[in-house]
Amino acid sequence: MTQQTPGVSPGTEPLDLVESNPGRAEAWVGRLAFTLGPILLAFITCGILLAILGRDPIAFYRDILTGGVLRASGLQDSITRMVPILLIGAGLIVAFRASLWNLGADGQYLLAVAFVAGVGPSVVTAMPPVLGWIVLALGAVAIGAAWTIIPGVLKARYGLNEIVTTLMMSFIGVGIANLLVKGPFKGDQMVPQTGVIPADGMLWDLAGTTIHVGVIVALVVVLIVHVVLTRTSFGTRLDVLGANPRAAVHLGIDVPRLIVVAFMVSGGLIGLAAATDILGTFGYMRADWNPAYGLKVVPLVFLARLNILSLIPLAAFFGVLSIGGDYATRLAHLPNDFILLFVGLMLLFMIVTQYISARRARRDPTLPRRRSAAREATA
Amino acid sequence: MDLLTPEFLTALLAAGIVSGVPLLFASLGETFAEQAGILNVGLEGIMLTGAFVAFMVALATGDHWFGLLGGAVAGMAVSLIMVVFCVRLGLDQIVVGIAIVLCAEGATSVLHDIWYSATYPRLPVVPDFRVPFLSELPILGGSLFSQPLIVYVGVAIVAVSAWAIRRTRWGLELRAAGERPDSLDAAGVSVVRTRTIAQLLCGALAGVGGAYLALVGAGTFVPFVTNGMGFIAIVIAMLARGRPWWSVLGGLLFGISLSMATALQLIGVQIPVDVVQMLPFISVIVVLVVFVRDSRLPSALGMPYLRGSR
Numbered sequence: 169m170t171q172q173t174p175g176v177s178p179g180t181e182p183l184d185l186v187e188s189n190p191g192r193a194e195a196w197v198g199r200l201a202f203t204l205g206p207i208l209l210a211f212i213t214c215g216i217l218l219a220i221l222g223r224d225p226i227a228f229y230r231d232i233l234t235g236g237v238l239r240a241s242g243l244q245d246s247i248t249r250m251v252p253i254l255l256i257g258a259g260l261i262v263a264f265r266a267s268l269w270n271l272g273a274d275g276q277y278l279l280a281v282a283f284v285a286g287v288g289p290s291v292v293t294a295m296p297p298v299l300g301w302i303v304l305a306l307g308a309v310a311i312g313a314a315w316t317i318i319p320g321v322l323k324a325r326y327g328l329n330e331i332v333t334t335l336m337m338s339f340i341g342v343g344i345a346n347l348l349v350k351g352p353f354k355g356d357q358m359v360p361q362t363g364v365i366p367a368d369g370m371l372w373d374l375a376g377t378t379i380h381v382g383v384i385v386a387l388v389v390v391l392i393v394h395v396v397l398t399r400t401s402f403g404t405r406l407d408v409l410g411a412n413p414r415a416a417v418h419l420g421i422d423v424p425r426l427i428v429v430a431f432m433v434s435g436g437l438i439g440l441a442a443a444t445d446i447l448g449t450f451g452y453m454r455a456d457w458n459p460a461y462g463l464k465v466v467p468l469v470f471l472a473r474l475n476i477l478s479l480i481p482l483a484a485f486f487g488v489l490s491i492g493g494d495y496a497t498r499l500a501h502l503p504n505d506f507i508l509l510f511v512g513l514m515l516l517f518m519i520v521t522q523y524i525s526a527r528r529a530r531r532d533p534t535l536p537r538r539r540s541a542a543r544e545a546t547a
Numbered sequence: 548m549d550l551l552t553p554e555f556l557t558a559l560l561a562a563g564i565v566s567g568v569p570l571l572f573a574s575l576g577e578t579f580a581e582q583a584g585i586l587n588v589g590l591e592g593i594m595l596t597g598a599f600v601a602f603m604v605a606l607a608t609g610d611h612w613f614g615l616l617g618g619a620v621a622g623m624a625v626s627l628i629m630v631v632f633c634v635r636l637g638l639d640q641i642v643v644g645i646a647i648v649l650c651a652e653g654a655t656s657v658l659h660d661i662w663y664s665a666t667y668p669r670l671p672v673v674p675d676f677r678v679p680f681l682s683e684l685p686i687l688g689g690s691l692f693s694q695p696l697i698v699y700v701g702v703a704i705v706a707v708s709a710w711a712i713r714r715t716r717w718g719l720e721l722r723a724a725g726e727r728p729d730s731l732d733a734a735g736v737s738v739v740r741t742r743t744i745a746q747l748l749c750g751a752l753a754g755v756g757g758a759y760l761a762l763v764g765a766g767t768f769v770p771f772v773t774n775g776m777g778f779i780a781i782v783i784a785m786l787a788r789g790r791p792w793w794s795v796l797g798g799l800l801f802g803i804s805l806s807m808a809t810a811l812q813l814i815g816v817q818i819p820v821d822v823v824q825m826l827p828f829i830s831v832i833v834v835l836v837v838f839v840r841d842s843r844l845p846s847a848l849g850m851p852y853l854r855g856s857r
Contacts (some may be wrong), residue, residue: 328839343825512646520632
């Protein structure tokens, strides 16, 4: 039986998705093809599927564009939808860069949502709204972070596979959020939902639009996260842990502590997504409401190669796909779960594209290898 | 309030088996995959597809055996994605697994909406097989020994699997593929073939598990019907550590924790449905925290094996 290094479990070989040293025009074209190729292939495949189901694919995609961009309200909704995607995506990137699979975003998000929507109405009326928002956002961050502690500690101390623990905690979190909304946080309405945050307690809208300032907050926060990931020793430590946990131990990194901290930062960003969604967009939480962002965001962060700057345009794309998709699926009499199929296919095509491009880069058609050429060159 | 009446215990055990059998099949399948070194995160998607196809086939043919067969075939078909991408090409198993879950959730929900959402057809109840004499026993008779035949088939499969994994050359090769694929390769056995067979077996069993969920458990297909069961099955397989009988125990235990609420409602105790849905996940976390030192995974789990690399 092999002795396991603390915090290092088998089965979490790092992904070679963190981009390595772009800069030349050629590299940029390659990256663009890497990102756009899978999206295009997913569009084509879904188009064929739509045709088989007796829907007009051209009309369907035109409706996505109409619903998500061309209508003024659609464009504003799409931009607003970017906010949770950006923050959750940034949260996932922090964990994934360290090869930690935080797949429990749904529970972390919904628990924070239940908290903000539950206590929000009284908090924003009891104090100046700006102060209230800060209190609620900090609370949401704390809750999102706290919900990752059990998986983080189990991983850090015992090397227990975090995929299953984050997923289990996610289901528990969703259940507790619903219990809270139906119980202590229930508002005065007949239906099971929280109280509603009054209009003057909601985040301000940007002048002349329905886009709330959370967009700016989210962009600033993810840019800070980007700087931390790329320009600080914390970011480097995460990358080392992600690339080779044993090397991290030998470099003197406190691996167990770093695992827990990375998980908590990840959960905290997801909690912040919940705060901006409730304070900026929804104002309350209905029981059993679950946008299930968790797994849907995964394809985006991989397409972005775990790089936050690349995530921003992809989040915008997903905003359009999600808002326009609601509109298009309604017109085509399809459930909006169609989007799940789309992002799932996107993820499959991405990993295939990555495989093909890695082999081409090596001009090595016979022996498939795992390491990308670029990384071998630097190693 | 008397908890230990025969009616209560019968209801508890019977409901526990109904919700435990899908977990048994799925975790047994995952055991094969994990022993061979494949962490099959797509299990949830495989079960969901199995449930949908089984419902479709059973509805069309009117026979639940064809339905179960359809579920197994569908599970193997989805597993082919894992085989091609992860076993053959060596791509990341977790990413492909997540993609499978997303695609299966989307596809089954869309197809269910198109074909069945207008009528919501239901299947006839699958008849119980009453084991002669034993089904007359108190408590156990009405629960353990009065189940659809497929439940006993499942237990038989577990017995065969336990023997195959521990006592046959094939089982040794399977475990070698998960622990030391390079050694297996050096011994002249194809790692790719061993893992392919394990993954297809996993798909068939998980497909049957999903089929049971739709045909026996619900009598119909509901989108997202698996609701995390595939992930629980992965945990059971992790804790079972390649010992199939532990999958039975785990499945039954989590089945009972799922059915506890239904049984309690029979005697007038009301429990919020959210608590009921959380119970199995809470038990998993508790079990994991208590037995954390016991969960050990094959050392090459999740690692693609590509000849000549490293």
